[in-house]
Amino acid sequence: MIFWQIFAGVLGGIVAGMGMGGGTLTIPILTIFLHFKQLAAQGINLIAFLPMSVFALFIHIKHGLVKFKQTWLLALVGCVFSLLGALLAVRLSNAVLKKLFAVFLIGLAIYQLIVMIKTKKQSKQK
């Protein structure tokens, strides 16, 4: 049992360490396959993300992939909005927020897919 929990964490951690969303894979695996409750999975993912991202960031920095100068302000602004968002979240309907975010994600994914296909076509014609 513990093995599967560690394994689930490793899978989720790989996706998170690559910068593809903290709980993108972790939370579905925990809730669907390991039967964690949604809130419990979110809490574990949240707390695990902190040390994980420190280690992963260290490796990214070593590879020269992190652009601090351009983004420290973004990080700061993000913190402010995160706090505001947390205070707002208790007042807004979670269901509505989820659907809106879902539509946004799918829309953006489709847009990016189209751009990818277009650039592939163009490079093939050259």
Add this chain to the structure above:
Amino acid sequence: MIVVPVLNKLFGMEQKQAQATALFVILPISLVSTIVYMCYNSIDFRSGWPVIVGIILGGVVGAFILNKVKNNVLKGIFVFFMAVSGIVLLFR
């Protein structure tokens, strides 16, 4: 999922750098979120520690993988996860 495309399009970073830098941007934001979360909910360390250990290990592996994979492949994987996340959220 939002930071990476923003870094990509508005800040002009390549996919690899955008994904790596996103971790830097999201770390303090996550810290804020975690503190707020802990004010309203408790985090179950006793049943959660194996997962936490796994995530830390996986994160290191993922960081090495990010460096090895080409930008356009990364973009494809990222878009895939974005679409799947959206669909999963839509039906929850």
